[in-house]
Amino acid sequence: MTVARAARAAWAAWAAWAARAAGAAGAEARDYSPRRTLSFRVEFVRQLRRWRTIVAFAVLLALPWILVAAFKISGPGSAGNGTPGLVTVATQGGLNFAAFSLFVSAGFLLVVVVALFCGDTVASEASWSSLRYLLAAPVPRARLLRQKLAVALAYSTIGVVTLPVMSLVAGTAAFGWHPLRLPGTGVQLPVGQAVTRMLIVLGYVLVTEIAVAGIAFLLSVSTDSPLGAVGGAVGLMILSAILDQVTALGSWREILPSHWQFAWLDAVQPQIAWGGMVEGASACACYGIVFLALAFQRFQRKDIVS
Numbered sequence: 001m002t003v004a005r006a007a008r009a010a011w012a013a014w015a016a017w018a019a020r021a022a023g024a025a026g027a028e029a030r031d032y033s034p035r036r037t038l039s040f041r042v043e044f045v046r047q048l049r050r051w052r053t054i055v056a057f058a059v060l061l062a063l064p065w066i067l068v069a070a071f072k073i074s075g076p077g078s079a080g081n082g083t084p085g086l087v088t089v090a091t092q093g094g095l096n097f098a099a100f101s102l103f104v105s106a107g108f109l110l111v112v113v114v115a116l117f118c119g120d121t122v123a124s125e126a127s128w129s130s131l132r133y134l135l136a137a138p139v140p141r142a143r144l145l146r147q148k149l150a151v152a153l154a155y156s157t158i159g160v161v162t163l164p165v166m167s168l169v170a171g172t173a174a175f176g177w178h179p180l181r182l183p184g185t186g187v188q189l190p191v192g193q194a195v196t197r198m199l200i201v202l203g204y205v206l207v208t209e210i211a212v213a214g215i216a217f218l219l220s221v222s223t224d225s226p227l228g229a230v231g232g233a234v235g236l237m238i239l240s241a242i243l244d245q246v247t248a249l250g251s252w253r254e255i256l257p258s259h260w261q262f263a264w265l266d267a268v269q270p271q272i273a274w275g276g277m278v279e280g281a282s283a284c285a286c287y288g289i290v291f292l293a294l295a296f297q298r299f300q301r302k303d304i305v306s
Contacts, residue, residue: 056116064097091174092175099201101167103262113160115230117153120229121220123221126223127225141299197268211285212233213288214287254279260277261280
């Protein structure tokens with residue numbers, strides 16, 4: 001009898017515990033909301049602590065001062081083949097120096113920065129075998145990808161803006177504050193117009209980088225290798241730039257994203273020519289939207305094993 005009573009008491013205790021556990025699980029399930037998983041702030045801080053973020057911004061902040069040191073050592077530059085005259089006016093004030101820095105970095109450095117942030121974001125989680133654990137949190141696939149993309153685009157935007165802002169600071173400290181001198185014309189713009197022109201240039205550069213972001217993000221969800229995703233995006237942009245130099249392609253070159261990379265030079269002319277920038281912004285935005293849509297479609301159907 002004593003054994004039977006002990007067994008019944010143990011069974012009752014276990015049943016009570018199971019009921020409480022089921023109730024707690026049910027309450028947690030009722031409280032679960034996909035919108036509370038992987039918040040933008042949490043992901044932003046996670047990416048901020050990574051070495052690739054620190055190194056990327058260190059390069060962007062240091063490059064303008066390196067260019068200033070180069071001009072101080074060698075003196076004012078002279079225009080060479082293919083140079084639109086920005087190098088000749090680079091030392092004539094902070095605004096001119098910022099325009100020159102943007103010209104020498106837009107073709108490669110900024111492409112690498114955007115490809116780094118957008119190509120590494122998902123592929124790195126897969127390489128660490130942590131992607132499946134994020135999805136098991138549970139974070140819905142669409143939300144995980146959306147949050148990753150939002151943070152990657154935020155860091156890409158900050159990176160692209162950081163370079164001309166630091167160049168403006170470094171150029172002003174080294175060469176003073178003077179009106180923006182338009183290359184090849186000798187025309188000087190007052191401060192108000194000069195700042196407006198620089199904002200137009202910066203906005204256009206940001207739009208053109210959407211194509212790079214789309215390619216890098218698509219590769220990021222397609223591979224477990226961060227280096228492969230970043231390198232693939234940069235390599236495709238280099239290939240596009242090489243094909244753009246093949247004049248035999250004629251008007252076919254206009255479908256290449258790199259063809260419009262420097263259309264912003266039309267904004268540093270006495271009269272702004274909008275045609276090239278409108279075509280370039282439209283083409284790069286279309287590339288970005290298509291590649292990002294393919295990335296979401298690919299990730300929704302992908303078998304996550306790492």
